[in-house]
Amino acid sequence: MNALVVSGLQKRFGGVMAVAGISFAVAPGEMLALIGPNGAGKSTCFNMLNGQLRPDGGRVMLAGRDITGLAPRRVFRLGVGRTFQITATFASMTVRENVQMALLSHAGEIRRFWRPAAAMHAAEAQALLARVGMDGQAHRAAGVLAYGDLKRLELAVALAHAPRLLLMDEPTAGMAPAERVALMRLARDLATTGGLAVLFTEHDMDVVFDVADRILVLARGELIAEGDAAAIRADTRVRQVYLGSGVTTGGH
Amino acid sequence: MNFLLLQALTGLAAASSLFLVSAGLTVIFGVTRVVNFAHGSLYLLGAYIGWSILTRLPTDPGWFVLGILLAGAATALLGLVLETTLLRRIYRAPELLQLLATFGVVLMVQDIALKIWGAQDLALPRPRWLRASVILLGERFPQFDLALIAIGPLVLLLLWLLFTRTRWGTLVRAATQDRDMVAALGVDQRMLFTSVFALGAALAGIGGALALPDGSANLQMDLSIITDAFVVVVVGGLGSLPGAFLASLLIGLLQAFGIVLIPGATSILVFAVMAVVLVLRPHGLLGRAQPVSRAEAPPSVVRAAPASLRWAGVAALALAIAAPLVVGPFALSVLTEMAVAVLFAASLHFMMGPGGMPSFGHAAWFGIGAYTAALAAKSLALPMPAGMLLAPIVAGTVALLFGWFVVRLSGVYLAMLTLAFAQIVWAVAFQSTGLTGGDNGVLGVWPAAWAADPRVFYWLALAVCLGATLALRRVLGSPFGYALRATRDSPLRAAAIGLDDGAIRLAAFAVAGACAGLSGGIAAYSKGSVFPSFIAIGHSVDALLMVLLGGVGTLAGPVIGALAYTGLYDALLLATDLWRFALGAIIVVLVLAFPDGIAGTAQRLWLRGREA
Numbered sequence: 001m002n003a004l005v006v007s008g009l010q011k012r013f014g015g016v017m018a019v020a021g022i023s024f025a026v027a028p029g030e031m032l033a034l035i036g037p038n039g040a041g042k043s044t045c046f047n048m049l050n051g052q053l054r055p056d057g058g059r060v061m062l063a064g065r066d067i068t069g070l071a072p073r074r075v076f077r078l079g080v081g082r083t084f085q086i087t088a089t090f091a092s093m094t095v096r097e098n099v100q101m102a103l104l105s106h107a108g109e110i111r112r113f114w115r116p117a118a119a120m121h122a123a124e125a126q127a128l129l130a131r132v133g134m135d136g137q138a139h140r141a142a143g144v145l146a147y148g149d150l151k152r153l154e155l156a157v158a159l160a161h162a163p164r165l166l167l168m169d170e171p172t173a174g175m176a177p178a179e180r181v182a183l184m185r186l187a188r189d190l191a192t193t194g195g196l197a198v199l200f201t202e203h204d205m206d207v208v209f210d211v212a213d214r215i216l217v218l219a220r221g222e223l224i225a226e227g228d229a230a231a232i233r234a235d236t237r238v239r240q241v242y243l244g245s246g247v248t249t250g251g252h
Numbered sequence: 253m254n255f256l257l258l259q260a261l262t263g264l265a266a267a268s269s270l271f272l273v274s275a276g277l278t279v280i281f282g283v284t285r286v287v288n289f290a291h292g293s294l295y296l297l298g299a300y301i302g303w304s305i306l307t308r309l310p311t312d313p314g315w316f317v318l319g320i321l322l323a324g325a326a327t328a329l330l331g332l333v334l335e336t337t338l339l340r341r342i343y344r345a346p347e348l349l350q351l352l353a354t355f356g357v358v359l360m361v362q363d364i365a366l367k368i369w370g371a372q373d374l375a376l377p378r379p380r381w382l383r384a385s386v387i388l389l390g391e392r393f394p395q396f397d398l399a400l401i402a403i404g405p406l407v408l409l410l411l412w413l414l415f416t417r418t419r420w421g422t423l424v425r426a427a428t429q430d431r432d433m434v435a436a437l438g439v440d441q442r443m444l445f446t447s448v449f450a451l452g453a454a455l456a457g458i459g460g461a462l463a464l465p466d467g468s469a470n471l472q473m474d475l476s477i478i479t480d481a482f483v484v485v486v487v488g489g490l491g492s493l494p495g496a497f498l499a500s501l502l503i504g505l506l507q508a509f510g511i512v513l514i515p516g517a518t519s520i521l522v523f524a525v526m527a528v529v530l531v532l533r534p535h536g537l538l539g540r541a542q543p544v545s546r547a548e549a550p551p552s553v554v555r556a557a558p559a560s561l562r563w564a565g566v567a568a569l570a571l572a573i574a575a576p577l578v579v580g581p582f583a584l585s586v587l588t589e590m591a592v593a594v595l596f597a598a599s600l601h602f603m604m605g606p607g608g609m610p611s612f613g614h615a616a617w618f619g620i621g622a623y624t625a626a627l628a629a630k631s632l633a634l635p636m637p638a639g640m641l642l643a644p645i646v647a648g649t650v651a652l653l654f655g656w657f658v659v660r661l662s663g664v665y666l667a668m669l670t671l672a673f674a675q676i677v678w679a680v681a682f683q684s685t686g687l688t689g690g691d692n693g694v695l696g697v698w699p700a701a702w703a704a705d706p707r708v709f710y711w712l713a714l715a716v717c718l719g720a721t722l723a724l725r726r727v728l729g730s731p732f733g734y735a736l737r738a739t740r741d742s743p744l745r746a747a748a749i750g751l752d753d754g755a756i757r758l759a760a761f762a763v764a765g766a767c768a769g770l771s772g773g774i775a776a777y778s779k780g781s782v783f784p785s786f787i788a789i790g791h792s793v794d795a796l797l798m799v800l801l802g803g804v805g806t807l808a809g810p811v812i813g814a815l816a817y818t819g820l821y822d823a824l825l826l827a828t829d830l831w832r833f834a835l836g837a838i839i840v841v842l843v844l845a846f847p848d849g850i851a852g853t854a855q856r857l858w859l860r861g862r863e864a
Binding site (some may be wrong): 082 | 553554726727729730731732733734735737738740741742744745746747748749750751752756
């Protein structure tokens with residue numbers, strides 16, 4: 001069964017059709033890239049998948065279960081982790097506490113009012129940080145991290161509840177090229193060995209062509225192409241969208 | 253039918269005055285993002301200055317109008333001074349510090365007005381034309397109120413022309429939407445802000461002077477008008493002029509008819525409307541979400557206190573326990589007061605610091621607890637421990653119910669809703685004379701025989717208050733406390749890791765309410781009586797001052813702040829009859845000099861060079 005099946009997903013902001021009824025699926029172990037120029041509707045699409053935005057139409061099925069319009073916290077409980085385009089972490093906590101927070105939530109221990117949280121799931125958190133190469137910074141304040149490190153911390157947080165689907169919105173923005181490759185190889189590894197389904201958006205085409213099994217191209221809210229790296233490279237409509245065809249300026 | 257019409261006209265007249273004051277407040281907020289508590293003081297000064305001018309002028313209508321305008325000009329000038337000396341320096345400060353600094357001004361102005369004009373209410377001698385009335389449908393209606401009804405829409409029209417037809421107005425509207433962009437375009441912000449503030453001050457002053465014919469200039473008018481104006485501005489939407497007009501009409505009419513429908517409980521009606529509006533439209537009727545333009549520094553990481561601080565705490569505790577063996581009865585009563593203050597401040601800090609929910613009405617829970625304990629003793633004849641137990645239970649339960657409205661809001665809207673709620677509780681305590689004794693309070697709430705010795709009662713208060721404070725501290729370190737902080741730091745991330753931020757914030761609100769209620773219950777027995785002043789705005793501000801004085805970002809902050817503030821307050825009361833002025837001045841200086849509070853500043857100095 002597919003990890004995620006999206007059908008006819010639609011969102012309109014006033015008169016603008018941000019996402020115009022798109023359909024796709026992600027299989028366990030698959031890395032699917034969602035690319036497209038700025039304003040194509042990638043982030044809107046992501047926000048509908050994890051419940052931050054309510055779609056105007058269409059369905060989102062997670063492992064056969066309809067999650068359309070569920071609140072983000074319920075979507076998390078069903079096994080979806082996500083990172084944000086603009087990183088969202090807890091600035092008043094240390095790096096490790098950020099991960100512990102997700103572990104505590106997953107374990108259903110938020111209603112505990114007495115036991116000190118500092119020691120709970122500490123080793124587990126440390127292990128997750130080690131996986132993204134952040135274990136050396138476990139005790140630093142999350143608020144003072146470099147942007148690339150924040151992205152890695154977000155990934156560790158998103159992986160804390162061993163999700164079946166990982167949504168990564170521009171996971172490597174703000175990173176050095178070598179870091180980008182390392183981070184995406186890690187995701188690749190999680191997908192291949194752990195059967196994790198990964199859906200990500202990305203502006204760096206080298207990263208996309210390097211790790212993605214399949215690529216979806218979104219433009220003005222519509223899916224205009226789908227296929228592996230070679231097919232997308234060869235697609236004329238994709239080239240038009242990215243490089244411009246001259247049609248918009250009069251076609252001469 | 254006629255009666256309804258007349259009541260409606262009365263409501264419209266009240267709406268006009270309310271609009272004058274609220275318009276100034278909302279315009280100032282729109283541009284400077286400062287919630288100006290001192291707006292009520294400008295209204296008060298407008299009334300007093302207006303009285304001084306009008307009693308010296310001939311009483312013809314022409315001179316009257318001139319006098320009103322002169323009062324407006326005078327308050328505009330005072331506003332100018334206030335903006336350039338104080339507000340200009342705190343535009344980048346957190347909202348609560350701005351509220352506090354302007355409240356400091358309120359205190360100072362109260363003492364200044366008392367010194368200049370004395371304590372009596374000053375009424376304007378009313379010449380024949382001011383007393384004249386017209387016959388409407390067979391009923392007499394004051395002519396002056398008809399004029400007032402016309403003034404509201406007239407001012408709205410003038411402001412609308414000013415804001416849409418002049419270059420200055422265009423800049424003001426632009427700054428309301430995005431002041432950083434306006435600055436980036438090379439507009440002199442300082443002039444813009446100063447002139448807007450002066451305009452708002454003039455409107456407040458004119459509103460105050462126009463209140464003279466139907467009332468008087470008195471020392472209570474600043475806080476009574478500011479509460480109404482806050483309600484109007486919040487219901488209308490912060491920064492929205494048409495919203496303020498609409499809300500003024502709504503509140504004015506509601507008050508006029510409320511007096512008929514449920515006499516003595518108008519404020520409950522107003523509050524209910526405000527709560528409903530905010531639940532349906534969290535940014536008010538015509539307001540929009542505020543663009544996040546301030547680049548606020550990220551909160552610093554909460555870490556365990558250094559060992560030296562722990563030892564200092566243990567030493568202080570040992571001193572506190574041993575104190576009754578040494579000190580006299582007066583010092584003992586101050587120490588009991590301090591123990592109560594520590595819990596009161598810690599409970600506010602719990603929701604405001606880690607919870608990110610700034611309350612301007614925390615005294616409500618303190619008062620509910622105090623009245624619960626007092627009435628349990630007097631009306632139900634329950635023993636002291638039962639009263640002290642009931643206090644947090646009742647306060648916590650009410651907080652849980654009321655919190656349902658509160659936790660949907662944030663920032664200024666949240667602070668204002670809590671303020672409005674505290675005013676309701678105050679009004680109920682004040683007006684239900686049968687149950688609460690009204691202004692006379694509930695007297696004779698004495699401790700049980702075994703705790704009658706002041707020393708024993710002090711140890712009891714110390715044990716309960718400190719125990720509860722330490723428990724709050726422990727909860728902040730628990731998974732729940734972390735989750736609370738998580739919802740404050742990043743609601744987006746909190747939701748994405750499965751946290752139910754509404755439920756978490758509600759629980760924190762109820763815990764804070766219960767602890768404040770407990771401190772109130774102890775206070776009732778320690779003072780032996782309970783008064784409506786326990787719930788007054790001033791007492792809510794006391795709690796805020798303690799927390800901010802100590803520093804909102806540290807766990808030791810509220811404790812240190814409560815001790816420092818109580819000591820300072822008592823010392824000022826003893827030292828000078830101008831204690832309001834002195835306290836106000838100290839608040840202003842503290843906000844300007846130590847925005848992080850005592851503990852926050854100490855922490856910064858301590859950490860300097862120790863942390864990357």
